[in-house]
Amino acid sequence: MQYNRCGKSGLLLPQISLGLWHNFGSVDSFEIAESIAKTAFDRGITHFDLANNYGPVPGSAETNFGQILKNNFQGNLRDQIVISTKAGYTMWEGPYGDWGSRKYLLSSLDQSLKRMNVDYVDIFYSHRFDPETPLEETMMALDFAVRSGKALYAGISNYNPEQTREATEILKRLGTPCLIHQAKYSMLVRAPEEGLLNVLEERGVGCIAFSPLAQGLLTDKYLKGIPENSRAHNPNGHLQEAEVSEERIQKIIRLNEIAKERNQSLAQMALAWLLKDHRITSVLIGASSVGQLNNNIDSLNSLFFTTDELEAIERVLDYNTMSF
Numbered sequence: 001m002q003y004n005r006c007g008k009s010g011l012l013l014p015q016i017s018l019g020l021w022h023n024f025g026s027v028d029s030f031e032i033a034e035s036i037a038k039t040a041f042d043r044g045i046t047h048f049d050l051a052n053n054y055g056p057v058p059g060s061a062e063t064n065f066g067q068i069l070k071n072n073f074q075g076n077l078r079d080q081i082v083i084s085t086k087a088g089y090t091m092w093e094g095p096y097g098d099w100g101s102r103k104y105l106l107s108s109l110d111q112s113l114k115r116m117n118v119d120y121v122d123i124f125y126s127h128r129f130d131p132e133t134p135l136e137e138t139m140m141a142l143d144f145a146v147r148s149g150k151a152l153y154a155g156i157s158n159y160n161p162e163q164t165r166e167a168t169e170i171l172k173r174l175g176t177p178c179l180i181h182q183a184k185y186s187m188l189v190r191a192p193e194e195g196l197l198n199v200l201e202e203r204g205v206g207c208i209a210f211s212p213l214a215q216g217l218l219t220d221k222y223l224k225g226i227p228e229n230s231r232a233h234n235p236n237g238h239l240q241e242a243e244v245s246e247e248r249i250q251k252i253i254r255l256n257e258i259a260k261e262r263n264q265s266l267a268q269m270a271l272a273w274l275l276k277d278h279r280i281t282s283v284l285i286g287a288s289s290v291g292q293l294n295n296n297i298d299s300l301n302s303l304f305f306t307t308d309e310l311e312a313i314e315r316v317l318d319y320n321t322m323s324f
Contacts, residue, residue, distance in 0.1 A: 001044025002300065004281045008204030009179050011122075011153065013082065015275055016297055017047035017208060019284040026060035030067070032289065037068050039290045041081065043297050049182075049208075049284055050116075051086035051127060052108045058091055059115055066116035078118070085112045086157060086182075088127025100130030100138040109145055123179060124151035126167075128158040135163070139170040146176045157182035157210075161195035168203045178205050180281065185209035187218055187255070187270050187317060188248075197279045206281035209274050213285070217244065218270040223253055254316045258309065268299035273313065275303055 003012035018040045024033045037048065054061035062085065073081060087108035090098045097104060109124055124145045126138050142154035154176050156167050168178040181200055185192045189211065200207050213219055222244055252266070259269035274283050287293035305313075 001297075003046075004206075006180055006206035006281045007200070009153070009177070009206070011082070011179065013047050013206070013208070013282045014045050015282055015300060016045060016271070017049055017282045017284045018045050018293075019049045019210060019286050020061045020065060021049075021051070021054050021210075022286050023288045024061040024064050025055035026057050026064070027055075028064075030064055033064055034068050034071065035290055036287050036293055037065070038072055039293055040287075040297075041072075043294070045297070046080060047082040047084070047282065049084045049210075050112075051089070051125075052091045052112050053089050059111070062112055062115040066118070069116065069118065082122040083116070083118065084123035084125065084155070085109070085116075085121050086125035086127035086155075087112075088125070088130070088157070100126055100128070100133045100141075102137050102141040102144075105138065105141040106145065109150055113150060120149055121151050123153045123155050125155040125157050125182060126159075129156075129160070129163045129167075135166055136170055139167055139174065143171065143174040143176040153179035155180040155182065158184070161199045164196060164199050164205075165203070168199075168205060178203070180206040180208055182208050182210055182284070184211050185274065185280075186212050186214045187273055187313070188214040197277070201279050207279055208282045208284050209280055210284045212274050212283045213267055213270055217248070217252060218255070219267045220256065220265065222249055223256060251316050251318075255313065258312055258316070262302060262309065264299065264302055265295060267296055268302070271296060271299040272303045273305070275299075276305055276310075 001014050003014055006013050018037065048065065050062050050065060052059065052062065087105050088100055091108055096107065105126065112121065113119070124142060126142060130138060145151040146154055154171060156164065156178060159167060159181065164181060171178045183192045183196060186209070197207060256266045259266045262269055264272070271283050274280050285296045287296065
């Protein structure tokens, strides 16, 4: 595992981080989740990413991770890992359980610390921009979280370039620089290239890419259509069946051929493709098994791309028609 400096901070993050968005909730096998987390750490993944509402049920991923910490990361081992959590999406009913108010963010952080049974998190994020709350209020809540010792660093997620520029300026003025931006970014979702990455580099902020495999599209799962156990087949999933068009499947098949020529799986190539950009601090992967985790980490064995390979990938992607 290699570790990259996060923006202009002193913090190093692994090139691959483990996200607990899926597979760590109360409906999942705790034993499998624990084995994934333990294997990740053994292979050099020191960063574990959560949010208040991860589950299902909301909050259960943090509860389960708290038990994993108790079982495996006692004493000085806590100082060897980076824990991040977020607030900004709906967590509880009523007027104070959503968006970006100071009351919601700080109440949620207190709840997250209790669920994980930790004194602090390393990174606390505003999970999304709130158009109804003054940005100063949201950023002041992040600043307070850091000054109170409940978080070591502040981050933002799902902010567009202009919102990011303003948020980072406010945090700098408050004396708590923005450490990192978590953005949805993959071969199939290229929006960060349209200004965001430039703003982050200009402001000295790191970037961690979530959904780097486009909810499983950039794996071998969809090469023969939509399997019954896939996220696209689940009507309640984040990947809709309509997004897995025949045209898109043909592009994925062609990308898979390029990956084969590189002696990589499609997933490995997709992760390596993101890490080729020096502005990407880390990519955030999920895993449903230890085998899947190991396959994704092995992407680090081949990060170099030739010019011909990059051009071939761009021809397949046809960027202007792929964003969704």
